[in-house]
Amino acid sequence: MAKAGLLRFLGDKNDHHPFLFGHNDSQCQRDRFLAKNMICGKADKYEYMDTISHGSYGIVYRAYDKRTGQIVALKEEFNGLSTSTLREIAILKSLPQHPAIVKFREVVRDDWDRVFVVMEHVENDLARFREGTALASE
Helix, strand or coil: CCHHHHHHHHCCHHHCCHHHCCCCCCHHHHHHHHHHHCCEEEHHHEEEEEEEEECCCEEEEEEEECCCCCEEEEEEECCCCCHHHHHHHHHHHHCCCCCCCCCEEEEEECCCCCEEEEEECCCCCHHHHHHCCCCCCC
């Protein structure tokens, strides 16, 4: 993609797009981007069920959405809303809906200011398919 096309896709630096954040950019810029582009609700609308996995950047939990009755994935971000987290969210939001792409729902915080990215819950992931341990679909 040509540079001009890439910049049109990414937006202007004044929009504080996460693709354009550098290591020296402030948390304030990230927070402004979040407030402008994502819902930041309270985590108390979700009820913890169990832990799905642990990773370098956080823990993924299975949770129950008290409002809709759906099962969701809550990804606790150890480093808050890091550049890589914002990038992931922006990419998920920009992609068309497709059964093979997990759906981003919102970002929430709990009473201790921990940040969680809420996504649809899926039983399988690419690693399970590669390992041959994927669960059979219904």
